[in-house]
Amino acid sequence: MVAIAYSVAFEGVDARLVEVQCSVSPGLPGFAIVGLPDKAVSEARERVRAAFDALSVALPSRRITVNLSPADLPKEGSHFDLPIALAVLAAIEIVPGDELARCVCLGELALDGRLVPVTGALPAAMAAAEEDRALICPRACGPEAAWVESVPVLAPTSLREAVDHLTDRAPIAPARPGTIQAPEFIACLSEVKGQERAKRALEIAAAGRHHLLMVGPPGAGKSMLAARMAGLLPPLSAAEALETSMIHSLAGVLKDGGIPRHPPMREPHHTASMAAIVGGGRSAKPGEISLAHNGLLFLDEFPEFSRQVLETLRQPIETGEVVVARANAHVRYPCRFQLIAAANPCRCGHLADAARACSRAPNCGSDYLGKISGPLMDRFDLRIEVPQVSFLDLDLPADGEKSAAIAERVEAARAVQTARFSERSRARVNAEASGAILDEIAAPDSEGRALILKASEKLGLTARGYHRILRTARTIADLDGSEAVRVNHLAEAISYRLPFVAGG
Incomplete structure (x- = not known):
C-alpha cells in the first residue's frame, strides 16, 4: 500500500508543495528516504523511530520506502519529520489516508514525540490555502500560520495529538492568529x-x-x-x-x-x-x-x-x-x-x-x-x-x-x-517612480529646467542623478502641499546631492 501526505519545500518566499509517498512492501526490514533529501531530512528516520516508540507503535518488519516528490527538487530542513511520520502511519493503516491527504504538514519531531517549532509556517499556510488544504504544524507555529484566514490551522503539541485528531478521537480546535506586535521603544x-x-x-x-x-x-x-x-x-x-x-x-x-x-x-x-x-x-x-x-x-x-x-x-x-x-x-x-x-x-x-x-x-x-x-x-x-x-x-x-x-x-x-x-x-x-510617470508628476517649469541644467553641468550629473533629483523634488513638493514641482523644491533637492569623493 502507498500512502500520501503533503508538505512543502521552500524556494525563497515561495512554498512548493511536496508529495510525501510511503510504501510498505515485503523484503528485508529497512527505512529509506529518497527524493534528494539533505542530511536533516535523512536523519528523520531516527527521530520517527523514537517518536513511534513513545507512541507505543512498532514499525513493521518490512521494507519502508519514503519518496519526496518531485524527486529532482532538493528537500532541506527538519520540518519533513511530521509528514513522513504521518505517511508511515497511514501506510500501516493507523491514520486514515483520505483525511491525511486533505492536509499540508510540517514540524520537527522530538524523540519523545513532541512537535518542535520550525521556520516557514506562514509561507506554508499560504501554500496550503492555494491548494485548499488544512495545515498541521507545531503548537508554537499555530498563531503565526493562522494569519492566513482562508486555511484551517491545526496546531498539536505532539505526534499523538495529531494522530488523535486525524482518527477523530480528539479533534483539535483551529489555531487563532497571534497578536499584532507593538514596535519596540523608538527614541524621539x-x-x-x-x-x-x-x-x-x-x-x-x-x-x-x-x-x-x-x-x-x-x-x-x-x-x-x-x-x-x-x-x-x-x-x-x-x-x-x-x-x-x-x-x-x-x-x-x-x-x-x-x-x-x-x-x-x-x-x-x-x-x-x-x-x-x-x-x-x-x-x-x-x-x-x-x-x-x-x-x-x-x-x-x-x-x-x-x-x-x-x-x-x-x-x-x-x-x-x-x-x-x-x-x-x-x-x-x-x-x-x-x-x-x-x-x-x-x-x-x-x-x-x-x-x-x-x-x-x-x-x-x-x-x-x-x-x-x-x-x-x-x-x-x-x-x-x-x-x-x-x-x-x-x-x-x-x-x-x-x-x-x-x-x-x-x-x-x-x-x-x-x-x-x-x-x-x-x-x-516617489523613490520608485520612473519613466513617463516621473516626467508627468515631477516636470519642472522653465525656471526649474534652467536651474537643473546649470546644476547638471556644474555637478556632472548622470542620468540616474538627474532622475533622483526629480524624485526628491517631488517629495519636497508633497511635504509642501504643492501639486507642481517648483524651483525652490528643485533647489533644495539639488543641495542634497553635493558630491563626495568616490572611487570608480
Missing part, C-alpha cells in the same frame, strides 16, 4: 540637539523612501539620527506586513506568532559576510537586505564594509529583489528596503579639523570614501554632511520638534503618493 528626534539640516533630510527621506548617506566626524550624531528614523515612518499596510512577515517567518525571527505592522529596521555590523547581507549560505536563507524589506537597512561605518558586499547592493537597490544563485536553483527574495548609511570623512574621522587630522590629510579622505564606488554613490538620493555639534547647541534643552509631529507630515505625504500611484504605476512611493 527631539532628543537630537542641533543638526537641523540632517533632521530635514531625514523627513524628506522618510516621506519618499529615499536612500540617504550621512558623512561626518565621530560623535556628530549620525547613528543617533539614523536610530530615530524608524519613528518617522508610517505603519505597514496589511499587504506589506504579510510580505515582510513571510520573510521573517523563513528566517525564524517572528516573535510569538505576532505580525509586526511597523517597518523593520536592520543594523548589521560592518564585519558581516556577503551571505549574511545578501542571503545565501547552506539553505539559501534570506539576508539582511531581505529582512529589511519594506523597512530600513542602516549600515554604519559604511566604507568599512567589504568592497564586494557594497557592490552587491547596487542591483537590489534598483530592482527591489535579490537572486541567490545555487548550483541547481535560483532563489529569489524581495528586498525593497530604504538604505541609510553613515560614514566618517576619513579613517581618523577628523579631516576638517587641522589640529586633529592625521598626517595623511587630505589624501586619507579621498582614499577612505573612495571605497564607495561612483555607481553606488550615485544611488543615494540624499547625501549630506553632518558637522560636529557645537557646545552651545549641546547646552540647549531637548525641546526640538517631536518625531510624532514629523511622522504626521510624512504620513500625509505618503497618502498623496499612494493616491497618485494607485492606478497609474506599480510604484508605491
Whole structure:
C-alpha cells in the first residue's frame, strides 16, 4: 500500500508543495528516504523511530520506502519529520489516508514525540490555502500560520495529538492568529540637539523612501539620527506586513506568532559576510537586505564594509529583489528596503579639523570614501554632511520638534503618493517612480529646467542623478502641499546631492 501526505519545500518566499509517498512492501526490514533529501531530512528516520516508540507503535518488519516528490527538487530542513511520520502511519493503516491527504504538514519531531517549532509556517499556510488544504504544524507555529484566514490551522503539541485528531478521537480546535506586535521603544528626534539640516533630510527621506548617506566626524550624531528614523515612518499596510512577515517567518525571527505592522529596521555590523547581507549560505536563507524589506537597512561605518558586499547592493537597490544563485536553483527574495548609511570623512574621522587630522590629510579622505564606488554613490538620493555639534547647541534643552509631529507630515505625504500611484504605476512611493510617470508628476517649469541644467553641468550629473533629483523634488513638493514641482523644491533637492569623493 502507498500512502500520501503533503508538505512543502521552500524556494525563497515561495512554498512548493511536496508529495510525501510511503510504501510498505515485503523484503528485508529497512527505512529509506529518497527524493534528494539533505542530511536533516535523512536523519528523520531516527527521530520517527523514537517518536513511534513513545507512541507505543512498532514499525513493521518490512521494507519502508519514503519518496519526496518531485524527486529532482532538493528537500532541506527538519520540518519533513511530521509528514513522513504521518505517511508511515497511514501506510500501516493507523491514520486514515483520505483525511491525511486533505492536509499540508510540517514540524520537527522530538524523540519523545513532541512537535518542535520550525521556520516557514506562514509561507506554508499560504501554500496550503492555494491548494485548499488544512495545515498541521507545531503548537508554537499555530498563531503565526493562522494569519492566513482562508486555511484551517491545526496546531498539536505532539505526534499523538495529531494522530488523535486525524482518527477523530480528539479533534483539535483551529489555531487563532497571534497578536499584532507593538514596535519596540523608538527614541524621539527631539532628543537630537542641533543638526537641523540632517533632521530635514531625514523627513524628506522618510516621506519618499529615499536612500540617504550621512558623512561626518565621530560623535556628530549620525547613528543617533539614523536610530530615530524608524519613528518617522508610517505603519505597514496589511499587504506589506504579510510580505515582510513571510520573510521573517523563513528566517525564524517572528516573535510569538505576532505580525509586526511597523517597518523593520536592520543594523548589521560592518564585519558581516556577503551571505549574511545578501542571503545565501547552506539553505539559501534570506539576508539582511531581505529582512529589511519594506523597512530600513542602516549600515554604519559604511566604507568599512567589504568592497564586494557594497557592490552587491547596487542591483537590489534598483530592482527591489535579490537572486541567490545555487548550483541547481535560483532563489529569489524581495528586498525593497530604504538604505541609510553613515560614514566618517576619513579613517581618523577628523579631516576638517587641522589640529586633529592625521598626517595623511587630505589624501586619507579621498582614499577612505573612495571605497564607495561612483555607481553606488550615485544611488543615494540624499547625501549630506553632518558637522560636529557645537557646545552651545549641546547646552540647549531637548525641546526640538517631536518625531510624532514629523511622522504626521510624512504620513500625509505618503497618502498623496499612494493616491497618485494607485492606478497609474506599480510604484508605491516617489523613490520608485520612473519613466513617463516621473516626467508627468515631477516636470519642472522653465525656471526649474534652467536651474537643473546649470546644476547638471556644474555637478556632472548622470542620468540616474538627474532622475533622483526629480524624485526628491517631488517629495519636497508633497511635504509642501504643492501639486507642481517648483524651483525652490528643485533647489533644495539639488543641495542634497553635493558630491563626495568616490572611487570608480
